[in-house]
Amino acid sequence: MEPQAVRIYTRFMQVCMLFILLFVTACSSPSANSSSESVDVQPVTSGNNSVTLVIGAYSVARDALQPILPAFQAEWKEKTGQTVEFQQSYEASGTQARSIASGMEADVALLAMEGDIDKLVDAELIPHDWKQRDPYQGMVTRSIVVIGTRANNPLSIKDWMDLTRSDVDVLYPNPKTSGGAQWDINAIYGAGLKMAAEQGVDGPTFAKQLLHQVHDRVISMDKSGRASMAAFEYGVGDAIVTYENELKARVNQGVDYEIVVPKHTIQIENPVVVVDRYVDKHGTREVAEAFVEFLRSEKAQQLWVEAGFRPVNEQIAAQLSNTFIQPEGLFTINDLGGWDQVRSNLYSRRGIWYEVLAGIDKS
Numbered sequence: 155m156e157p158q159a160v161r162i163y164t165r166f167m168q169v170c171m172l173f174i175l176l177f178v179t180a181c182s183s184p185s186a187n188s189s190s191e192s193v194d195v196q197p198v199t200s201g202n203n204s205v206t207l208v209i210g211a212y213s214v215a216r217d218a219l220q221p222i223l224p225a226f227q228a229e230w231k232e233k234t235g236q237t238v239e240f241q242q243s244y245e246a247s248g249t250q251a252r253s254i255a256s257g258m259e260a261d262v263a264l265l266a267m268e269g270d271i272d273k274l275v276d277a278e279l280i281p282h283d284w285k286q287r288d289p290y291q292g293m294v295t296r297s298i299v300v301i302g303t304r305a306n307n308p309l310s311i312k313d314w315m316d317l318t319r320s321d322v323d324v325l326y327p328n329p330k331t332s333g334g335a336q337w338d339i340n341a342i343y344g345a346g347l348k349m350a351a352e353q354g355v356d357g358p359t360f361a362k363q364l365l366h367q368v369h370d371r372v373i374s375m376d377k378s379g380r381a382s383m384a385a386f387e388y389g390v391g392d393a394i395v396t397y398e399n400e401l402k403a404r405v406n407q408g409v410d411y412e413i414v415v416p417k418h419t420i421q422i423e424n425p426v427v428v429v430d431r432y433v434d435k436h437g438t439r440e441v442a443e444a445f446v447e448f449l450r451s452e453k454a455q456q457l458w459v460e461a462g463f464r465p466v467n468e469q470i471a472a473q474l475s476n477t478f479i480q481p482e483g484l485f486t487i488n489d490l491g492g493w494d495q496v497r498s499n500l501y502s503r504r505g506i507w508y509e510v511l512a513g514i515d516k517s
Contacts, residue, residue, distance in 0.1 A: 204237040205441050208432070210260030212247035212270075212333060213380035214400060215295075215424070218461030219264075225457065226448045230441065238441060246378030247333030254429065255279065261433045261442045264294065264426045264449075266333025266379075269493050271425050279431045287427075294426040294449050295399075296464035298481065299341035299419050302386065302394040302401045305410035311393055313416045314345050318367035325374050326395040327382040329507060334379030337422050338395045339500065339507055342368055344490050345418035348483050362506050368395075369510050397422060398478075402462030418483035420490075423466075 211219065219242070227238045245253060247266035254260045255277035265271055271292070274280050285292040303311050309322055317324050329335035346361025353360070373391055376382040379400060386394040387409070401413045426446055433439040448454055455467040464478055465471045490496050500507045 203235070204239060205438060206239045206241060206436075207438060207442060207445060208241045208243070208259060208261045208436075209264065210243045210245075210250050210254045210258060210262070210429075211264040212250055212266040212424075213244045213378045214266065214334060214397060215264055216242075216244045216380070217403060218295075218399075218458055218463060221460075222449065222454050222457050225453060226445055229448065230444065236441075238445075244380075246327070246331045246381075248331045249377070259432045259435070260429055261436060261438050262426065262445060263429055264424070266422075266424055267336060267493070268292075268423070268425055268487075269336070269497060270333050271427055272493075274427065274429060279429050280427055281430070284427050285425075288450075290450060290466050292425045292427060293423045293466050294446075295424045295458050296466060297397045297399045297422040297424070297462075298415070298464070298484065299337055299395065299422065300398045300401060301414040301416065302396055303412040303414060304392065305412065307412040307414065309392055311414055313414075314342055314349075314364060314368065314418075317371055317393060317395070318364070319371070322371055322393055323373045323391045324368060324371040324393050324395065325376075325382050325386050325391040326372060327379050328375040328377060329501065331377045332379055332382075334397060335375070335382075336501070337397070337420060339365065340487065340490060340496060341416075341420040342395070343500065343506065344420055344485055345416060345483070347490075348418040348485065358506075362510070365506065365510050366513075397462075398464075399462030406460075406462065415479045415481050416483075417481060418485065419481050421484055421486050423487070424463075 209219070223240050230236060230238050243250065243253070243258065243260065247270045251263070251265055251270035251273040254263055255273045263271070263274060271280070271284065275282055275284065301311055301317065303309065309316070311317065311322065316322065326338045327335040329339050343361045343365050346364035347357040349364070350357040350360035374382070374385055376385055379396060382394060383396060383400050385391070398413065398415075401411055405411055405413065426449060428439065428442045428446055433442045450467055452467060452470055455465040455470040459465055459470065459474060459477070465474065487493060487496065491499070499505055
C-alpha cells in the first residue's frame with residue numbers, strides 16, 4: 155500500500171478497536187463494574203467495634219488507594235481497637251462530584267480538581283472555606299500533564315506542537331465529565347500562552363489556535379482519564395495527553411511507554427475533603443478526619459509516590475527532589491487566573507473550549 159493508504163487503514167483499525175473496547179466495557183457484568191469502577195454505595199450503620207467509611211473518588215486514584223486503605227485500617231485498629239470498613243466508588247471526577255452532590259453519601263471525597271469540590275459547596279455539603287481547614291489548602295497529591303507515546307517514541311514526539319502533525323492520532327478524555335481532561339486542556343492552552351510570549355505574538359490567539367490544532371488530531375474523548383488510558387493500552391492512538399502518574403504507574407508495572415514532559419505544562423493539584431453533612435449524619439467525622447490526615451502522612455504519601463503521584467508532604471518531596479523531572483516552563487492554575495477565570499474563559503457556554511469543539515475561528 156501507499157503510505158497514505160497505510161495511514162488511513164491503520165486509523166480505521168484503531169477506531170474499530172476503540173468501538174470494540176467501548177462495547178466490551180458497556181457489556182461488562184454488574185459485578186465486574188462494581189469491583190473496578192463504581193459501586194452502589196449504601197451507608198452502613200457503624201457500631202462500637204467497627205465503622206464504615208464511604209469513599210467517593212475519581213477513577214485515576216483507584217489503584218493508588220488500594221494499598222493505602224489497608225495501611226490506614228491497620229493504624230486505626232492499633233490506635234483505637236476499632237475496625238474500619240471501606241465502601242468505595244470510583245468515577246470520572248465530574249461525574250463523581252455530581253453524584254455526591256445529588257445524594258451519594260460519601261464521607262470523604264477525593265476528586266481531580268478544585269472545581270469539582272465546588273459542586274459540593276454549591277450543594278451545601280461542605281463550607282466555602284474548605285481550603286482553609288489544613289496547611290495543604292485541601293490538596294492531597296500533585297502531578298503534571300504529560301504526553302504518553304508508544305515504546306521508544308516512534309514518531310519522535312517532543313512537545314505540544316508535535317501533536318498537531320497530520321501523522322499523529324491523539325487521545326484525551328472529555329472535559330465535560332473528566333476533571334483530568336480539564337487539566338489536559340488547561341495545560342495545552344496555558345502552554346500556548348507561554349509559547350506566544352516567547353515568540354512575541356498575541357497569546358490568546360496563539361493558544362486557541364494550538365488547542366484547535368491538537369483537538370483536530372484527537373480521535374477519541376472518553377468519559378474519564380482511566381477510560382482514555384484503557385483505550386490507549388488497547389492500541390488506539392499514537393499519543394495520549396494525561397497525568398504523569400497514570401503513565402508512571404504503568405511503566406513501573408513493566409509497560410513500555412515513553413513519557414514526554416513538555417517544556418511548558420501545568421502542575422496538577424488534587425483535593426480531598428471530609429463531606430460534613432454526610433459524616434455528621436453517619437457519625438463518622440472522627441475517623442473520616444483521621445483518614446484524610448493519614449492520606450498526607452509520610453507513609454501514605456510514599457504510597458502515592460509509588461503509584462506515580464507527586465507528594466504534597468514537604469518532607470517526602472524533599473527526599474524525592476531528584477525523582478521527578480521539573481519542566482522548565484511549569485505553571486499553575488493561578489498563572490491562568492485561577493479556577494474561576496479558567497472556567498469562565500475556557501469552559502463557559504461561549505468559552506474557548508466550546509468554540510474549539512464547534513470549529514469556530516481556527517485561524
